[in-house]
Amino acid sequence: MTNKRSPYLQAIANDNSLPIEHTAVDLWLKDLDNPLRWTARVFLQFFFSILLHLVWFFKRLPLPQFSAHASLQKLICWFCTHFVSVEANLLILRHFATESNILNFLIANSHTENVEPLTLYPKKIEDMNEHSFVMHDQELFRVFSESGKWQPPSIHTLDWSSWQPIDMDELEVKPRWTQCLDFESSHALFMCLFCLLLTREEYRDAINGFKLDQSIAIRIGDTIGDPGLAEMAFNKYPHYLVGPGNLSERFLMHGFFTEYLYAKLEGIRTQS
Secondary structure, eight states, X not given: OXXXXXXXXXHHHHXXXXXXXXXXXXXXXXXXXXXXXXXXXXXXXXXXHXXXXXXXXXXXXXXXXXXXXXXXXXXXXXXXHHTBOHHHHHHXXXXXXXXXXXXXXXXXXXXXXXXXXXXXXXXXXXXXXXXXXXHHHHHHHHHHHHHOSXXXXXXXXXXXXXXXXXXXXXXXXXXXXXXXXXXXXXXXXXXHHHHHHSOHHHHHHHHHXXXXXXXXXXXXXXXXXXXXXXXXXSSOOTTSOOOSXXXXXXXXXXXXXXXXXXXXXXXXXXXX
């Protein structure tokens, strides 16, 4: 498949200018090789973007709020098990680990005390029933809330005690012949479900949580002495709240951002 890729895709397959593990690049390129990514995704994103805005409007009416976290996670896990490609599932599992490691690194190397580290490291799809996407968002907000005001640490030796390097051999995804949907097409199908089965406040917070990427990058940069890391954040300015517009791109770039920071920190850890 590699030889059939366009010159541009062959170029990014060999570009190591940005800190990102080869495994993540390889999974992403295989996901791009999926023909549904270039056909079905276009229609799915168009249709479900319209539906998402309708659900968003409905949830913001002055009606009693409802949520169904357990049902949401069961549906996601069932869908991932049967219809989402192996590459996309592995990228999803990696995302839990990359963000958990980044936040745990901040906790371990900050002035704050009594902030519990994250334990969201699912190894297989079934684990996401417990290590849920809802909890993934709430843990991010918890860390920021409990950490209080940020103070650049005066630490010379970095603390890696909570760091868990990603071992791809530990991630289990059983291939099925029905698993054909690429990452972005799958997200298009998930968007409306999340909006419907979370309260309006939970969903608003979740889709704006990406904007904390810039704050995370600034804090990591302060900790390791690399202020340029803030440029890696696509999602910026957390004080400006947005709706569901352009959600697919913002979601995807959040995933790349955590991969970049994870690879940057893992490189420092292995060289120290």
